[in-house]
Amino acid sequence: MTKIYGEAETKVTALDNVSFSIKKGEFVLIVGSSGSGKSTLLNMIGLLDKPTQGKVLVDGFDTSNLTDNEISAFRNEKLGFVFQFSNLLADLTVLENVLLPSQIQLDSPTDDKAKEVLEKVGLSDQLFKRANKISGGQAQRAAIARGLVNNPTVVLADEPTGNLDSVTAKNIVELMKRMARDLGQTFIVVTHDRSQFGEVDRIITIKDGRAFEGEYQTEMEVVV
Amino acid sequence: MLVNKKGSLIGAVLAVSIGILVINVNSVIFQGIYDAIIRDMSDYRFGDIYVYDEERSTIQKSDIVLINWFERIPNVEAATPRLEGSATAETRIAGQEHEKFNVPVLGVDPISDIRTSTIHETVGEGQYVYARNSIVVGESVASDLGGCSQTGFFMSGGTDPTVTGDSGQDECQPVRVGDNVKLIITDQWGIDQKKRFIVTGISGTAGGQGFDRSVIIHIDTLRDMLDRSGESRSIMVRLQESVTPYEATQIKNQFLQAFPNDNLKAETIEESAESTLSGFRSGIAMINLIGYFGMMSSAFAILTIQMMLVNSKTKEIGIMRAIGARRKDILIIFIMQGMIIGTVGAGVGSAMGLGYTTYAKVTKMEFQGSLALEVNYNWQKIGETAFLAFILAVIASIYPSYRATKKQPVEAMRTV
Ligand SMILES: Nc1ncnc2c1ncn2[C@@H]1O[C@H](COP(=O)(O)OP(=O)(O)OP(=O)(O)O)[C@@H](O)[C@H]1O
Numbered sequence: 322m323t324k325i326y327g328e329a330e331t332k333v334t335a336l337d338n339v340s341f342s343i344k345k346g347e348f349v350l351i352v353g354s355s356g357s358g359k360s361t362l363l364n365m366i367g368l369l370d371k372p373t374q375g376k377v378l379v380d381g382f383d384t385s386n387l388t389d390n391e392i393s394a395f396r397n398e399k400l401g402f403v404f405q406f407s408n409l410l411a412d413l414t415v416l417e418n419v420l421l422p423s424q425i426q427l428d429s430p431t432d433d434k435a436k437e438v439l440e441k442v443g444l445s446d447q448l449f450k451r452a453n454k455i456s457g458g459q460a461q462r463a464a465i466a467r468g469l470v471n472n473p474t475v476v477l478a479d480e481p482t483g484n485l486d487s488v489t490a491k492n493i494v495e496l497m498k499r500m501a502r503d504l505g506q507t508f509i510v511v512t513h514d515r516s517q518f519g520e521v522d523r524i525i526t527i528k529d530g531r532a533f534e535g536e537y538q539t540e541m542e543v544v545v
Numbered sequence: 546m547l548v549n550k551k552g553s554l555i556g557a558v559l560a561v562s563i564g565i566l567v568i569n570v571n572s573v574i575f576q577g578i579y580d581a582i583i584r585d586m587s588d589y590r591f592g593d594i595y596v597y598d599e600e601r602s603t604i605q606k607s608d609i610v611l612i613n614w615f616e617r618i619p620n621v622e623a624a625t626p627r628l629e630g631s632a633t634a635e636t637r638i639a640g641q642e643h644e645k646f647n648v649p650v651l652g653v654d655p656i657s658d659i660r661t662s663t664i665h666e667t668v669g670e671g672q673y674v675y676a677r678n679s680i681v682v683g684e685s686v687a688s689d690l691g692g693c694s695q696t697g698f699f700m701s702g703g704t705d706p707t708v709t710g711d712s713g714q715d716e717c718q719p720v721r722v723g724d725n726v727k728l729i730i731t732d733q734w735g736i737d738q739k740k741r742f743i744v745t746g747i748s749g750t751a752g753g754q755g756f757d758r759s760v761i762i763h764i765d766t767l768r769d770m771l772d773r774s775g776e777s778r779s780i781m782v783r784l785q786e787s788v789t790p791y792e793a794t795q796i797k798n799q800f801l802q803a804f805p806n807d808n809l810k811a812e813t814i815e816e817s818a819e820s821t822l823s824g825f826r827s828g829i830a831m832i833n834l835i836g837y838f839g840m841m842s843s844a845f846a847i848l849t850i851q852m853m854l855v856n857s858k859t860k861e862i863g864i865m866r867a868i869g870a871r872r873k874d875i876l877i878i879f880i881m882q883g884m885i886i887g888t889v890g891a892g893v894g895s896a897m898g899l900g901y902t903t904y905a906k907v908t909k910m911e912f913q914g915s916l917a918l919e920v921n922y923n924w925q926k927i928g929e930t931a932f933l934a935f936i937l938a939v940i941a942s943i944y945p946s947y948r949a950t951k952k953q954p955v956e957a958m959r960t961v
């Protein structure tokens with residue numbers, strides 16, 4: 322997959338012929354310096370943007386020919402998102418935020434599943450609080466719950482701890498790893514702070530738009 | 546669900562409400578004046594149907610025949626003959642001769658006139674014409690005969706002390722009930738007929754729509770003086786309250802068919818008032834147009850506010866899109882918001898408009914002693930205005946909603 326932003330003089334090759342595959346249930350960390358192309362990569366995997374060249378396959382399904390509506394439905398069913406900031410809709414309660422993904426597809430979803438994941442992330446006592454009235458750590462927990470609620474194929478997280486103090490960040494990391502373990506949930510997490518994550522299944526390093534297997538820049542390109 | 550900017554939403558709702566209120570207030574005032582003029586023209590001069598001779602100044606046919614014809618019809622309340630003339634009026638108060646000038650004279654049949662017209666109710670002091678030698682003097686005439694005339698008097702329609710100031714105003718004393726008034730009328734053969742009357746009442750109307758500038762005497766007295774026995778200038782017909790304009794036209798046509806060879810012309814009040822009010826009507830159309838422009842500006846206000854709301858919700862739209870909302874879902878959210886603004890705005894605006902209308906009706910609103918507005922609840926107009934405002938609010942939301950669907954999730958996520 323290649324992604325080029327802009328044209329002519331302003332042309333930026335954010336991703337340069339990146340190719341790799343991730344196994345079900347893997348907890349994958351994507352690391353790299355600022356501007357290396359981590360977010361670009363995650364946005365492509367999340368079908369939030371289209372690659373200039375190449376394609377994304379999810380569960381063996383080629384996503385490159387989906388229409389706009391099909392992409393929306395695909396994101397809703399197969400992908401979960403956790404971002405660095407402003408993950409939640411401020412005017413809704415925690416529970417309402419977690420219900421959103423199912424609400425988009427169904428007209429009258431039940432609370433059960435949402436309450437269940439909220440309990441798993443430790444927020445069962447915050448269900449009816451407004452999203453703008455909870456702490457940053459709680460907001461990320463709620464975002465993770467929302468990411469998990471539709472049982473997606475993969476949860477994509479871009480700097481999920483980037484906005485948190487180190488203790489809270491540690492807790493969020495633990496939560497994600499526990500969810501991955503307990504639910505067999507696949508995670509792809511972008512971070513610039515590798516140390517927060519301790520031991521993970523796999524690390525991919527991005528450097529100047531190119532992907533390398535492993536934590537260190539071994540110049541060994543990722544092999545499919 | 547996506548948007549909770551209370552201030553902006555209230556602003557948008559107010560924009561709609563005020564647009565509606567302006568139209569409602571305009572229509573209460575201008576339609577109120579219009580209807581009040583028609584009401585007074587009907588009550589004082591033309592009735593619901595007005596009959597006169599097409600060629601001659603008087604109807605030759607016996608008024609008794611015509612009135613009997615009308616009063617046989619169940620929908621007719623009453624009918625009365627009237628005769629008009631002009632006279633030189635003189636008065637003598639405390640042995641002193643006062644002003645002497647020309648006044649229009651109205652001859653009425655006291656018994657049927659009371660049932661047909663409300664002009665007798667305009668007699669504030671004293672009572673209506675009841676005898677062959679009684680005279681009801683219009684307020685302005687009473688004042689003029691007493692030497693109280695002054696510039697601006699006819700316009701103000703009352704004795705406003707701030708307008709006075711002429712020399713000799715101190716001695717001015719308007720004609721009162723019990724005074725004598727002499728009328729000199731030139732009959733149809735050119736001979737002056739003189740007669741003395743006793744003032745039994747003074748008639749005055751708000752806005753001077755009545756006979757403030759005339760004198761009213763018994764129709765038979767006027768017939769005698771003009772030597773026009775049995776003749777009338779017009780027949781004024783009052784219909785039952787429940788009669789529709791369509792039924793009125795039918796009665797009019799029936800009447801014309803019944804008397805095909807008498808050169809008679811009959812008009813419904815709408816026709817009688819037509820020439821007086823056609824100018825006024827285009828004025829109302831103009832005022833309404835201004836109201837609708839106001840509503841258009843409300844629509845622009847909504848467009849701007851919605852645009853602002855959409856831009857301030859870039860992140861939220863991005864989140865919604867990322868977790869699977871389709872363009873259509875985003876569109877619906879903002880269109881719904883426009884519908885809510887439109888519904889609440891139309892509700893609040895109509896409620897305020899109704900409040901004002903009720904206030905105008907209950908207080909018998911008038912302007913500077915002019916005629917009281919004729920206030921009616923025009924439900925159709927109120928409904929149409931509210932509906933139009935709603936539709937405009939929705940239309941004004943279309944473009945901002947479309948812009949909202951164009952926001953890309955990645956772009957949206959970049960904003961902190
Ligand atoms: N929409 C865009 N238009 C033009 N250039 C872009 C756009 N988005 C990203 N880029 C460029 O692509 C490159 C990769 O950006 P990206 O956001 O993926 O980096 P990153 O690894 O996520 O960085 P950070 O750690 O700071 O978040 C950068 O040079 C960036 O300037």
Ligand SMILES: [Mg+2]
Nearest residue numbers: 359360361479
């Ligand atoms: Mg980034």
